[in-house]
Amino acid sequence: MSPICFEFFFQITLSELKKSLFLLDKHIENMFSKACEYAIRATIFIAKESMKGKRSNLTEISKAITSPIAFTAKILQTLVKHKIIFSIKGARGGFEMLPQTINTLSLKHLVVVIDDDYSTTACIIGLNKCSSENPCPLHEQYESIRTDLSKMLEETKIIQLIEKESFKIGNHLF
């Protein structure tokens, strides 16, 4: 029985295999999309390096923040297009961030750029319109949480994040 034949009889996706071997986490309720997570982590990294006068390149960045390199490239392209970071092409090229951007950019802006939108007014159980006038049964409990979250995203600037104590993501000490 050839390997090809073997493969034919046990056709299974990689994720199914991982799941059955318990190597894969079950679904987890995440606040952000993967793209957003990578964008935030990358932005923090680039900002820190920029403050030190260093330019970061794609390989460095994706290693430091442990993200898939080609997917990260796409995300950085989006950030460049929206002038959150700027890029230099060619040898010794890479990505940098202006001090002014570091000082003023909010988390919320980052999320809006990557996810195209961020709603602070959507009903938690998907009502057409969320309002205090016609609240769903969860509105009361949910409203203050949503407000806190929204405020946090708007008020937190990148500069605050890079001023924190050092911490590790993957192999890299920030």
Next chain:
Amino acid sequence: MSPICFEFFFQITLSELKKSLFLLDKHIENMFSKACEYAIRATIFIAKESMKGKRSNLTEISKAITSPIAFTAKILQTLVKHKIIFSIKGARGGFEMLPQTINTLSLKHLVVVIDDDYSTTACIIGLNKCSSENPCPLHEQYESIRTDLSKMLEETKIIQLIEKESFKIGNHLF
């Protein structure tokens, strides 16, 4: 030029068409998956009907909560499997909920059953492990929000939701 030919030259998905006509909302940061939204809405509906001694069937339910009927069927099957509701097959069949379940079931339980898991310990920017010992730069701002949300989901029971004032979802007045 036949319709077939027309279709060939302008091959476009329905969602692309809707997007370009602004009929489709952009991505919105939702708290729950669609499946969870439908599950919560359906559970509220079934609970209310059960309290009145009425049995609800699939058609009624999905009309009332404005959800796709076949997808809703799948979700209800899951709820039955986990004994959140129970079903009666055949003519005059449908779904019902026991008073005891209505009184004790929490939102969190519902979410766990539908999404397979619900994490209250995941790092907001995807660090391997979230902890106060090795916090990411967002940990401090995020922790209290996450705790509030988690507490809300655990403490809110279905009975509280159906005791609320009436409200509308789609065409149905709850």
Next chain:
DNA sequence: AATAAATGGGACAAACTTGTCCGATAAAAA
């Protein structure tokens, strides 16, 4: 007993998110 009305469950399809590949382009270094 036959029919109608309901849930159960499997296969499939569409849409979206996540991720890969490869060639074009640009700039520095040799």
Next chain:
DNA sequence: TTTTTATCGGACAAGTTTGTCCCATTTATT
């Protein structure tokens, strides 16, 4: 000028979520 090292950008592939279809099964009604 050539080579090397980067980003840019489009096509494509994999994986997950959302949604559809169809038929089997079960029960009440006629």
